[in-house]
Amino acid sequence: MTKGPRKPQAETGREARLKAALRANLARRKAQGRARAVPEDLPDDEQQGQGAPQAGQSPENEE
Known part of the structure; x- marks a missing residue:
């Protein structure tokens, strides 16, 4: 019985x-x-600004 x-x-x-x-x-x-993920309980006007970078910021600087 060799394995x-x-x-x-x-x-x-x-x-x-x-x-x-x-x-x-x-x-x-x-x-x-x-x-x-965007929370579903926020009003529409608050959800629109979530993904866009603010003035002077670039997406590469996010961490």
């Missing part, structure tokens, strides 16, 4: 770290998407 070749522990640990990093990245991106 197939085993993966080295280094690869298994690396895969676990990558999975954890991907989960964290996905959670962070979902949070960013929720933060950027």
